[in-house]
Amino acid sequence: MYSGIGDHGERAAFLDARALIGCRHRLLLDSTHPRVLTGVSEDAGVQQRREAAAAHRMLVRDTLVAADPERWLVIAPEQTAAQRAAETMAAMEAGIERIWGGLLPQELDTGRRGGCEILRRDPDRGGYVPIIVVNHKVTDPRQPDPADFHPLTTELYTWNPKPDKHVRNRPQPRDQQRLAHLYRMLQRHGYASPALVGGAIGYHFDRVLLHDLGPILDDYDRRYADRIAVVRGELPTVPSKVPECRQCPWWSRAPEEGGQSCEQWLVGRRDISLVAPGSRAEVLRRHGVETIDDLAAWEGDDPDDWQYEPFTEAIVTARAWATGAPLVRRVDRVQVTRADVEVDVDLESYQEHGAYLWGTLLDGVYRGFVTWDPLPTRDEGRSFAEFWSWLMEIRAQAAADGKTFAAYCYSRTAEDKWLYESARRFAGMPGIPTEREIQRFVDSPQWVDMFQAVSEQFICPNGKGLKKIAPVAGFSWRDPEAGGEASMSWYRLAVAYEGGEPDLSQRTRILEYNEDDVLATQVLRDWMTDRADAEVPAISDFGRRSIAE
Template identity: 80%
Template sequence: MDARALIGCRHRLHLDAAHPEALVGISDDPGVRQRREAATAHRTKVRDTLVAAAPDAWVVIDPGLRAAERAEATMRACAAGAQRIWGGLLPQELDTGRRGGSEILLRDPDRGGYVPIIVVNHKVTDPRQPEPADFHPTTSDPYHWHPQPDPHRKLRPQPRDQQRLAHLHRMLQRHGLASPALVGGVIGYHFDRILVHDLGPLLADYDQRYADRIAVVRGELPTAPSKVPECRQCPWWKRGIEGPSCEDRLIERRDVSLVAPGSRAEVLRGHGVETIDDLASWAGPDPEDWQHGPFDEAVVTARAWITGAPLVRRVESVRVRRADVEVDVDLESFQEYGAYLWGTLLDGVYRPFVTWDPLPTDDEGRSFGEFWTWLMTVRAEAAAAGKTFAAYCYSRTAEDKWLYESARRFAGRPGVPTVDQVRAFVDGPQWVDMFQAVSDQFICPNGKGLKKIAPVAGFAWRDPEAGGEASMSWYRLAVGYDGAPDLTQRTRLLEYNEDDVRATQVLREWMTRRADVEVPGLADFGQVPDLRPDGSLRGYAVLPPLAPSLGRGGTIAT
């Protein structure tokens, strides 16, 4: 078992280990495959750059060797005192079940032994202005190991990275090769620093977690399905092997994780709440260990699931900021390489600003500059005509990220704004996040994504496969990463992006005109239907009212 099994679903781990033959021929989800390919490319770039800077300091283990040969080569390099080892694979431990390797094994220059350093394709820190703080993460230059508190960085917690480092430390420790410093490092996407983790406080949790997971693999501990984010890409979610599929089993027993997935379900089970009906009929004070937002909302979510309501109104009257001139905006990006498409909708006309040069490309700066210039021109013309203006997106996190990143990367190019200009716009009232408007005014039992919410307003995407993960595959074909460019996929991406901006417009109009009438409010959930096993209505169970603070639109009536 490697460190990946430490973070994720225990039941999936059991099924994978017990029925490996059932996975033969099942391909990875396209999004998973693309992320894996991107991670491999990133690690190759880091390896080539670091080794080229000091070739005499490195021992590179041949990745083409068999696993046992790689492990032998790694142990020989460690015994010889190699300063830096790339691609080290540690011997598999037959008694404990551990296996694993580290992109870098760095010999501790002060204390001896080796520090494991892993290379990942996600962010591990964010830049920040130097400021006094109670905690500064420790970082080191990638080329010269010298860990120091770093006031220029703030930490992005990644438990999976920490568990993997603890796993590698225990494997090194077995052979007397672990540095006494009890640290490990991570090189993230930007490859600018090594984030250094103190492994001492992590080892007890790691040991407990590993003991649990290896017992699951060996069939010594029982497991049961429970809905977690991982289910979206799991081959067992809709595929039965030990009876019905995970999804069918959860629906059959009306499992509470269907409305309170992940750690929320674990908390609820600790209070005897096993089913959606248990949660819907909760009476008494909120659980003291509930740390997932207002507990009353979890109860309402359960009641809404039972009645089949896709949304519940928190407020008496739904409101959305409106303007005389309204522009809808949606971007498409590829991994961390850049944003290749900024789609807009104004007065019913869709305008894309796009580059089809494969990312990364300088032409991205041209398309971004043209988009920003057009958007600011529309805003200025509205102001000159005495009209109000607003631009709308759905979940501004991605748009904000690529607005700032593009402004930094393409500074000085025609039409490209400064970072301060971007900040002034996104922090102002004219940049409206429809996701926030939905979150503030609705409880969403089925999720808050645009693909979940817009259909309630009556919108449908033209492409039945429309989605962020699928668009990554379309993009690879559209720009010719793996062959000649496929122009039909460019059309597909443009239509997908156009549908996204049209969806935000339809959602806004619906929230303004019809949502008050079509969506039940909190006061409608004081009773829950008592259903027979065949789904027919037996009657209604009267439930206690929810707290008055739940919504400005009123409390649940009993």
């Protein structure tokens, strides 16, 4: 909701901090055509993350308040917004030390509105520090290094900010913008701490990370002025492709009858963001490049502010898209690591709770190492240990037989993350490797990332995801809804997250989806070895000439 009725009956536009990051055009459509989305189901992945975040906030609230109830005031959420705001203001006026669920008064003139999980009175300098509770990581662990910059943190139950040598900050612009938004609202009423900091409690719920708000307030002010002008209809917007489009209802839905969805609008205009999404499109537009054809026809020097892939590749991407080529070879001969013994690996995880399935493919046989105990569970350690022991046994047997060995995944970021996380969380359980053992494996040439092999050897106008690349090699998934977000919905049913009996058909669905993923990497590898050179045009076929020529 971005609008409401003001004190004198006039229509007013309001903006909370959620709108400060993301697509400006979506913000406009949400505010001007709210009825179009009435009854439209929310994206399953977005809904799950929202529910998980709400559960995390409740856990944090119950834990902190129970530890010292006399110091807390919990604002009842079932009250009206006006009642919650009045109670919050009265609590700050009274100097209550810790306020949960505070809501600040809506600002009719600026349009600001917002609330905060925790308002913590600063015992040293007075005023209040806004602290938000989020369901993502805000820090990463690290070994202490005296030469490093140490972020400021404080303990959960006492206010003692100090540099923390045990963690590094994970940049979260959304968190910083929200804290700046809340600081400005507190500042308006004279309740902002002079310390100019805001806090975040993340997924691990082990400390409060403090953000220095001073350096970001100017950026926040500019961003807020732009966004509130969009909502008020003072600034026009047009579609432009960004990562958010994958889950946006406006991508495939027109805002009015007879209108166009964002996808239709962009494709109809052959908009440059289709091949150069996000900030790339912004840079190109500054140089007069509005369409794919403009980029395809580029002549002359590279833009001096282009900081992405080589600009020649951007031109080739445009030319490939214009001619319908799904891939372009960067190299004369496509190569991929091959071995006598090859194992394909793909995992399934659920949010930040863990990896419940490690799927493998060896000699055409699929094996899934899985736990169906709802995450988080210690049984995850058992299934991971079984997977790791099996993989190392295959590796050792290959070495004993004098054969080469390789294990393959697609985009190793997730696999590497959960290999390390599993070793760390289940250390000491039978069969669990040490982090050092994990490191030796993932740093070895026997751990092959097919995503890297694709990225290094192909230009991909339509994206580099496995669901985009494997079909070019002739592979298709059995399930038309196959995808990471969909699998999370299947998982909730498979383990009866909402109660009731587990849905065994969803377990089968997950296993088949995982099997298809490892089959896809095998098919892709074989195709790259045998047919890619003949089937994919070379970059030399898209030289610096106009498409018309």
